[in-house]
Amino acid sequence: MNKTLIVLLGPTGIGKSDLASKIAQYYQTEIISSDSRQIYRELSIGTAVPPFEDLKKVKHHLVHSHSIHDYYSASRFEQDSLKILESIFDTKDVAIMTGGSMLYIDAVCKGIDDIPDADPKLRAELIEEYEEKGIEHLRMQLKGLDPAYYDQVDKKNHMRLLHAIEICLTTGKPYSSLRTQTAKERPFSILKIGINRDRAELYQRINHRVDIMIQQGLEEEARQVYELRHLNSLNTVGYKELFAFFDGEIDRDKAIELIKRNTRHYARKQLTWFRKDKNITWFKPENEKEIINFTNQELEVKI
């Protein structure tokens, strides 16, 4: 029998978790979270981790599985997810993946190139160089190391430049030679379900959800990790704005306003990414029955 991964995706705050839980219960299976921030056990309120009852009812993977101190990446996510999927598919025919991290979802569905992790020391050095000498310095360095990639890279984006340089230096090969740009084969089928709603309504829900997070104690949660604010895992909407408030740079209301805005921006960015993916079948979140009908139909075709 064919194994199928149902990927439930959509912008933040749309109601994915809730729906995923229902679908998982329907198929009596487990959920893998594809959310780059819910993996951190130190964060809960600001990352909208599903409520305890849901986590109890349905087995969730990659939620609170790591620490904010851990190094993590899309590639690690690919490896972790594939391992978990293998074990789920041992006993079940369907697995659910849900979460809004676009690159993570693609890493599992399409694969990510086999490139070694960059040495953290080297990365730190390169960042320092960038801060001292500016972006032009990075451009020149990359031009020397990998002219082919230099031609196609976004030259205003220091992260792209930095990453290419660090890979060239750690592997001794041009970064572009390691990029295969081809999708990996998976031993299971993938069914992508997108959920979305009217933009104004989505934004209202996002704004409201931020107010609720504040009521639930997001400020206290942020305060507990304030000292670690330099960690990449805390360069996260909902936390970075409160850190700016703690620093006295902005007032509390401003911080809340910025959390709302940045969450809206994030939702928009997700929609931009998903729009490109023609394999997604879109539904309204309230149409649970239609979604189940659709997945059942698709699963039958595959059997």
Next chain:
RNA sequence: GGUGCCAUAGCUCAGUUGGUAGAGCAAUGGACUGAAAAUCCAUGUGUCCCUGGUUCGAUUCCAGGUGGCACCA
């Protein structure tokens, strides 16, 4: 009821000594292979409140109207 001030982008406002307009915020589109909730790029037509007058030409000046605010009764 009287007097004064205001009416310009979704919001707050600037501006045009009369030649049909621009900032901030918000919003929108896009890029994306180990930091991705990250990072980067791009986008400003709006009856300049309405009607009439002056003028070659009015969003700008004048009159009236409408709405808002303030003060006086």
